[in-house]
Amino acid sequence: MSAAKNRHNTEDYLQMYRQMVRIRAFEDSANQLYLSARMPGLTHMYSGQEAVAVGICEALTDEDRITSTHRGHGHCVAKGADFKAMFCELLGKAEGYCRGKGGSMHIADQSHGNLGANAIVGGSMGIATGAALSAKRLGREFVTVCFFGDGATAQGLWYEVMNMAALWQLPVIYACENNGYSEYTRTEEIAAGSLIARAQAFGIEAFQVDGQDVLAVNELTQQLVGRCRTGEGPFFIELDTYRYHGHHVGDINRDYYRSRDEEAEWKKVRDPITNFGKWLIDQKIMSADELVAIDEEITSDAQAAVQYALDAPYPDGNEVDMHVFSGVDHALEYPGGAHR
Amino acid sequence: MTREITLSKAVNEAIAEEMRRDASVILLGEDVAEAGTPFKVLSGLVEEFGTDRIIDTPISEPGFMGIAVGAAMTGLRPVVDLMFGDFLYLVMDQLCNQAAKTHYMSGGKLTAPLVLRTNMGATRRSAAQHSQSLQALVAHIPGLKVAMPSSAYEAKGLLKTAIRDDNPVVIFEDKLMYQDKAPVPEEEYLIPFGKAHIKREGRDVTLVATSSMVQVAEEAAEALAGDGISAEVIDPRTIVPLDEQTILNSVRKTSRAIVIDEGHQSYGVTAEIAARIGEKAFYHLDAPVIRMGAMDVPVPFSPALEDLTVPNAAGVAENARRICRGELIHAA
Numbered sequence: 015m016s017a018a019k020n021r022h023n024t025e026d027y028l029q030m031y032r033q034m035v036r037i038r039a040f041e042d043s044a045n046q047l048y049l050s051a052r053m054p055g056l057t058h059m060y061s062g063q064e065a066v067a068v069g070i071c072e073a074l075t076d077e078d079r080i081t082s083t084h085r086g087h088g089h090c091v092a093k094g095a096d097f098k099a100m101f102c103e104l105l106g107k108a109e110g111y112c113r114g115k116g117g118s119m120h121i122a123d124q125s126h127g128n129l130g131a132n133a134i135v136g137g138s139m140g141i142a143t144g145a146a147l148s149a150k151r152l153g154r155e156f157v158t159v160c161f162f163g164d165g166a167t168a169q170g171l172w173y174e175v176m177n178m179a180a181l182w183q184l185p186v187i188y189a190c191e192n193n194g195y196s197e198y199t200r201t202e203e204i205a206a207g208s209l210i211a212r213a214q215a216f217g218i219e220a221f222q223v224d225g226q227d228v229l230a231v232n233e234l235t236q237q238l239v240g241r242c243r244t245g246e247g248p249f250f251i252e253l254d255t256y257r258y259h260g261h262h263v264g265d266i267n268r269d270y271y272r273s274r275d276e277e278a279e280w281k282k283v284r285d286p287i288t289n290f291g292k293w294l295i296d297q298k299i300m301s302a303d304e305l306v307a308i309d310e311e312i313t314s315d316a317q318a319a320v321q322y323a324l325d326a327p328y329p330d331g332n333e334v335d336m337h338v339f340s341g342v343d344h345a346l347e348y349p350g351g352a353h354r
Numbered sequence: 355m356t357r358e359i360t361l362s363k364a365v366n367e368a369i370a371e372e373m374r375r376d377a378s379v380i381l382l383g384e385d386v387a388e389a390g391t392p393f394k395v396l397s398g399l400v401e402e403f404g405t406d407r408i409i410d411t412p413i414s415e416p417g418f419m420g421i422a423v424g425a426a427m428t429g430l431r432p433v434v435d436l437m438f439g440d441f442l443y444l445v446m447d448q449l450c451n452q453a454a455k456t457h458y459m460s461g462g463k464l465t466a467p468l469v470l471r472t473n474m475g476a477t478r479r480s481a482a483q484h485s486q487s488l489q490a491l492v493a494h495i496p497g498l499k500v501a502m503p504s505s506a507y508e509a510k511g512l513l514k515t516a517i518r519d520d521n522p523v524v525i526f527e528d529k530l531m532y533q534d535k536a537p538v539p540e541e542e543y544l545i546p547f548g549k550a551h552i553k554r555e556g557r558d559v560t561l562v563a564t565s566s567m568v569q570v571a572e573e574a575a576e577a578l579a580g581d582g583i584s585a586e587v588i589d590p591r592t593i594v595p596l597d598e599q600t601i602l603n604s605v606r607k608t609s610r611a612i613v614i615d616e617g618h619q620s621y622g623v624t625a626e627i628a629a630r631i632g633e634k635a636f637y638h639l640d641a642p643v644i645r646m647g648a649m650d651v652p653v654p655f656s657p658a659l660e661d662l663t664v665p666n667a668a669g670v671a672e673n674a675r676r677i678c679r680g681e682l683i684h685a686a
Contacts, residue, residue: 079428113461124463129427134451140420141452147421148428151380151406158424171448174417181412337462338496340520345496349548350596350630 015229015289018297027299028308030072030228034064034287035309037088039316040097041259044087044104044118048263052324054106057118059259060088065286066191066253067092069231070159073239079127079145079158081138084119085257086131089161095123097316101323108329115329115337127156136162136169139188143175146186146247157242159187159235165196167209173216176248180216185242187235188213188250191225193257198271213250225253226286229293256280355540362395362532364506365471368513369396369433371542373403376431379517382409382418383435391435393473393532419445419470423453423522426468431517436472439526440486445470453522454497469516473529475566475616476653476664485653485660487616489564490623492524493593499547500594501525504568506536508591511545519547528566528616548595552604556586559610559674562601562627564590567614567646573667574674583678593623601627602635609640610677614665619647641677642684646670 018027041061047053060067063085071080071092082089090100095111103110103121110116111123119133129145132138142160149156166172167190179186196204210220223234231253238249258281260268294300338345359367373379381399383391387410390397400408411418415436422432436445449470456466474487493500499521503509509527516523553568554575563571568589575585586604590597605611611631615623624645631643649663676683 081424111461112459112463115461116459120459122460124460129424130456130460130464132452134447137447137452138424140417140422140448141424141427143417144421144424144426144430144432145428146424148425148430151425152378152429154429171416171420174412174414175420177412177414178417178421337458337460339499340457340462340465340467348595350594350598 015227015293018299024299026072027294030068030232031287031290031294031305032308032312033068033072033092034228034290035312037064037067037091038287039312040087040091040100043101043316043320045259045263047104047320053104055117056262056264057087057104058085058262059257060085062258062280063191063193063225063255064088065228065231065290066189066225066255069228070189070235072232073235074127074157074159076126077156078239079129079142079156081129081142081158081160082122082131083138083161083163084131084133084135085163086121087118090121090123090128090131093123093128094126095128097319098322099123101319102326105323106328107323107326108333109326113329113333113337136166136171138162139166139169139172139175143179143184143186146179146184147182149185150182155243157185157187157239159189161189161191163196164190164192164194164201164205164209167212168196168204173212176213176216176218179248180218183245183247185247187238187242188248190250190252191255192252193255195257195261195272197261198265198268200271209252210250218248218250220250220252222252222254225255226284226289228286228290256284356537357540358535359506359538360533360535361503361506361509361527362393364510364538365395365513365527366397366399368510368517370399370402372514372517373407378429379431379433380407380409380425381433381435382411382422384411384413384437386410386435392437393529395532396435415441415444416448419448420452422468423448423456423466426453426466427456427464431467433469433471433517436470438484439472439474439488440483442472442488442491449492449498449522449524450495454495457521458497465520466522467520468522469513470522470524471513472524472526474526475528475530476648477660478530479655479657479660481655482652487526487648489526489593489615490617490621493623493626497522498594499523499592501547501592502565503527503591504565504589505531506534507538508545510538511543512591515544515547526565531566545591547592548597550588550590550597550600552586552600553589554585554587556584556608558584558608558678559612560586560588560601560604560608561612561614561670561674562588562590563614564593564616564623566616567665570665570667570670571614574670577667577671578674581675583674585674596627598630598634601631605631605635606638609638612644612646612670612673612677614646614670616648616664618650619645620650622647641680642682644673644677644683646673
C-alpha cells in the first residue's frame with residue numbers, strides 16, 4: 015500500500031476500516047445464524063472480499079447506484095445500510111429492507127441507491143446499464159456500478175449490454191470480483207483468455223486491481239467515477255479477490271475443488287482488514303488498541319442487531335399479496351386475481 | 355370527432371402523444387428509428403423525438419430488455435419494441451425474473467414502469483418462429499399486466515394506459531391487423547385495464563374472445579343470428595387484470611360459453627378463463643365450456659396446413675350451434 019496522503023484523509027481511512035469490519039461482523043453473525051438453524055434458507059458469504067465493496071462504495075455518493083449479486087451483503091453494508099434492517103431481512107421479518115420478501119439474495123437498502131441484489135448470475139447487468147442510460151437521458155450526474163463475479167462473465171447478457179454501453183457512452187462501471195471460483199469450479203476452467211481483453215474488445219477502458227487493497231480499489235474507483243461524471247464511460251475493473259467461505263454457507267466440505275492450505279494462505283497473507291489495520295498503525299493514523307476498540311464496538315453492534323431481528327415480528331399474513339403491483343394494495347383482490 | 359385510422363397509426367399516435375406529454379418516455383428496440391420497424395408502425399417518430407428518445411438497438415433482445423428494466427427503475431418510462439412476439443423467449447429472464455419481481459422483492463420500494471410492445475398472430479405464412487401468440491407465457495407471471503387490443507381503438511387507448519402504468523405491461527398487437535381500420539376519436543382517451551367490453555349483446559351463448567379472435571367471434575355471432583341464435587361477444591381487453599365479473603354475468607345470463615384465443619389451447623388463456631367460468635358459474639351452465647385456441651402444434655408454413663391451426667368463424671359458429679342444441683362436443 016502507498017503512503018498516507020495527509021491527515022485530512024484520516025476520516026476516510028477510518029470509515030473504510032470500519033465499513034470492512036462491519037461487513038466481516040455482519041457475515042460472521044449471519045453464518046452463526048445459519049449454523050444455529052435460526053435463519054431460513056441459505057446465504058452466500060462476502061467475507062474476504064470486503065476491500066472491493068468498500069473501496070468502490072466509498073468513492074460513491076448516495077445518488078450513485080449499484081446493482082448487487084447473490085453474494086450481496088457486503089455491497090449492501092458498504093452502500094450505507096443499517097444492521098438492524100439487514101438482519102431483519104435475512105430472517106424474513108417485517109422491518110427488513112424488503113419487508114421480508116427478498117431475503118439474503120435480494121437484500122438492498124434502496125434509499126442509498128442500491129437497486130437490488132440479484133439471484134440470477136449476471137442478471138443485473140442490464141439493470142445497471144439501464145440506470146446509466148437514465149442518468150445520461152435525464153441529465154443527471156449519478157454513476158452506476160455493476161458488481162458481478164467471475165462466474166457471471168460467462169453470461170451472454172454482459173456482452174450485449176457492454177456493446178450498448180460503449181456505443182452510447184454510458185456512465186457505468188462494470189466491477190468484476192474475481193474470487194477465483196465460479197460456484198464450485200475454478201475460474202480457469204470456465205474462462206478462456208483474459209477478462210479485461212473481453213471489455214477491451216468493445217473499446218472499453220479496462221483495469222485490473224488488487225481487490226484486497228482497499229486504498230488501491232478506492233483510488234482507481236474515484237478516478238473512474240470522476241471521469242463518468244464528466245461524460246466518459248463505460249469502464250471495466252477486474253478485482254482480484256478471494257471468498258473465505260464456500261459458494262454458500264452450506265458448502266462446507268469443499269476439498270474437492272479448493273484446498274484448506276490455499277484458504278489459510280489468503281487469510282494469513284492477504285486479508286484486506288488485517289493488512290489495512292497494519293497500515294493504519296504503521297502510518298501512525300491509529301493505534302492497535304484503537305482498532306481493537308473499533309472491532310469490539312462493531313461486533314457488539316452486530317450482536318445487538320441480531321437480537322433485535324430475532325425478537326422482531328414477522329410480516330402479517332395479509333402482506334403476502336401486497337407489492338405485486340404498484341398502485342394495487344392487494345393483488346388477490348385485483349380484478350381476476352382471486353387465486354386463493 | 356371520430357375518424358377511421360389503421361391499428362398501426364393508432365399505436366403510432368399513442369406513443370407520440372405520450373412522448374409529448376411526458377419527457378421520461380423513451381422507446382427502444384431494433385430498427386425503430388429511421389426504419390420505423392418492419393411493420394412501419396413507428397414511422398415518423400424519430401423525426402419528431404430524435405434518436406435520444408427513439409433508440410435503435412443492436413439485435414440483442416435480452417440486453418435491451420434489461421436496459422429498459424434498469425432505466426424504468428431509475429426515472430425513465432421505456433417502451434420496448436420487441437419485433438416479434440416469438441422473441442419473448444429471448445427476454446424471459448429480464449422480463450419475468452427481473453421486471454415482474456422488482457416491486458415485490460423490494461417490498462414495494464422499487465418500481466419498473468415499462469411497456470413491452472410486441473405482436474402475435476398466425477396465418478401470415480411466417481412459419482413456426484414468427485407466428486406464435488405467447489400471451490399465456492407472460493399472463494402466468496405475477497407482476498406483469500397483459501393487454502390484448504382487438505382493434506385500432508383498443509390499441510391506442512390501452513397503450514396510452516400502459517405507458518402511464520407504474521408496472522411492467524406487455525401489450526400484444528395482432529400483426530395481421532396493422533392495416534385494419536377502425537373508428538378512433540380525435541380527442542384524447544384512455545381505456546382502463548380490467549374492464550371488459552361487451553362488443554355485442556346476446557342471450558343464448560357467450561363468446562369470450564381476445565385480440566384477433568374478437569373479429570372471428572363477431573363474424574360467428576353474425577352467422578348465428580341468421581340461425582336464430584343470439585350470441586354475446588365479450589372482449590376482455592386485458593387478460594391481467596381480467597374482468598371476470600363481466601364474463602361471469604354474461605354466462606349466468608346465457609348459460610353457455612365458448613372461449614377463443616389465438617395462443618395454443620393447452621395450458622392457455624382459454625383454459626384459464628374456461629376454468630374460472632366452470633368454478634364460479636357452474637350451476638348456471640347448460641353445457642360444458644368450450645375452449646378454442648390454436649392447435650397444439652408448432653405453426654406450419656404451408657397455407658394448406660397453417661390455416662387449420664387457428665380458430666375460425668365457421669368453427670366457432672358450429673360449436674355454438676351444437677352446444678345450443680344440447681350436443682356434447684367433447685364426449686368422454
